[in-house]
Amino acid sequence: MASVKMPQLGESITEGTISKWLKKPGDQVKKYEGLVEIITDKVNAEVPAPLSGVLKEIKVKEGATVTVGTEIAVIEETAAATPSAPKSQPAPQAATPQPATPIAAPAPAEESAIEGQGGGSTEGRTRLSPAVRALIEEHRISDAELSRIEGSGIGGRISKKDVEDYVAKRAQPAAANGEQRQQAPAAPATAPAPTPGTTVPLSPMRRAIAANMLKSKQTIPHAWTVAEVDMTxxxxxxxxxxxxxxxxxGIDLTYVPIIVKAVVEGLKAVPILNASWSDQGVVLHKDINVGVAVSVDDGxxxxVIHLADRMSIAGxxxxxxDLAKRARAGKLGIPDVQGATFTVxxxxxxxxxxxxxxxxxxQAGILAMDAIVKRPVVVEGDAIAVRSMMNLCLSFxxxxxxxxxxxxxxxxVRRWLEGFSEQVPLY
Structure with a gap:
């Protein structure tokens, strides 16, 4: 027997919520095959089985939140997964039952984009588990074919069963009239609007966000400072x-990357803000990794933009x-949401x-950028001019x-933005 435990799905994550069990007790499972979907306040992830065998018991039901290291399931290794005894030997006597060996469910591997044969575009790339990648290679599924597979996992993620179903359909003979059949895409599910006078159930993501925000307010002495910036x-x-x-x-140039560039310059000048508190002392981070908040359906x-200090405004x-689009599509991986040293x-x-x-x-700080609004402002020579103004608020x-x-x-940050000119390189 092997005990499967709640994995740590990224730094600073101490718990996770069971969203959906992909197997039920008695099912055969293969190593690296999807076992359970887990939600944290940072990411949704499909966690693979750590070994092959039979799922004997589910210890944590769907919707429950448990801490990292908690036993969530028990898998019994099958005879095929262990060496069998020689036929000439007598059957051994029943041994005293041994306690389950704890095995942490492996966190999803850093999922690389699979490029299809024939130079598929980046839009056709899909994030896949090791088991799904192996199945795709085995059946020589091209990137073009992969783009037609409807994923049934979190955020439309393609599961092993999705690939197997596609392979089975592909093997069927074409229709007699020669027409290629395509499955009509399902209409996107729309959450019903909340009704006044009722209680809206907490989703796993909302519950996780609430716990994280409460922890922040209870453990960090917040302070704030505001600057008015001329963004003209x-x-x-x-x-x-x-x-x-x-x-x-092929993308819009918004104000966010320009603000992030200004933040990077500010953190270089004041590195104490690119840091974390610990009981041993203040940890100054070597890299500048900027988190950019993205609004999604449920929160x-x-x-995270890793190594933001090495990027141009265009970069x-x-x-x-890219991160915003994948966040809204539910396609972020673990590395995409960990390692931030500051947030915008x-x-x-x-x-x-x-x-x-x-x-x-x-983190030690977060910067809020408010709307750019045209206002009359007193400028040099006591003249009044209409300028594009914005407030920046730093929480530290x-x-x-x-x-x-x-x-x-x-x-x-304010001086860098107000001194902006066409001489500032875009690339």
Missing amino acids: NVVRFRQKVKDSFKERE LIVP LAKATD NNPGTFGTILSYSIIAPP DHRVLDGVSAARFLQG
Whole structure:
């Protein structure tokens, strides 16, 4: 017997919620085959079986939240998975039952994009488990074919059964009239609008977000500082290059990557903010990895731009666009949501003018960017001019740094943005 335990699906994650069991007691399971879907506040993941055998018992029911290391299931290795005794030997006497050997369910491997034969486009790439990848290679499924498989897993993820069903259909003879049949895509499920006077059940993601935010407020002494920024030069620059940028790159140039670039410059100047608190001391991070908050159907998820300090504005724009699209499609992997050393939030998308955000542990800060609004402003020579203004609010961990350092960071970000010109390289 082997005990399957709740894996740690990323740093700082201490618990997970069982979303869906992909097997039931008595089912045969193969090593690396999808066993259970788990939800955390950062990612949804299909966790594979750690060994081949029979699923004997499910210890944690769907919808339950347990801490990392908790036993969630028991798998009994089958005879095929263990060496058999020579036929000439007598059957051994029944041995005293041994306690189950604990085996942590392996966290999903860093899922590489599978490129189809014949140079498939990046849009046709799909994130797959090791078992699914092996099955695809075995049946020589091209990238074009892969794009036609409807995934039944979390976020439309393709499971082993999806591939097996596709292979079975592919083997069937064509219709007598020669027409190629295509399955009509299912209409997207729409969550019913909440009814006043009722209680809306908590989804696993909402419950996980609530626990994380409560932990942050209870353990981190939050402090805030706000700066008013003249974004006129940035607005003019974006207006001038946005059409050519979209034609060249295929994506919109938003204000977010420009703000992230300013944040990177600010963190270089004030490295104490690119840090984490510990009982042993303040840990200064070597790399600058910026999390960018993305609104999804059931809350907020924060994918991470790793090594943001090594990217141009164009590189940050492409990274931000890619992460946001995959976040909303439910296709983020574990590496996409771990390792952030600072976060940028953009409530200004919804027209807010002054917001402060809750810090995501173990980070020391988060910056909220509000809406850019045209206002009359007193400029040089006491003249009054209409300028594009934006408020930036920094939330910071007062254990890690004091208000002076926080103000230095925010004023550095402000000066970089206000001094923006066409000489700032886009690439």
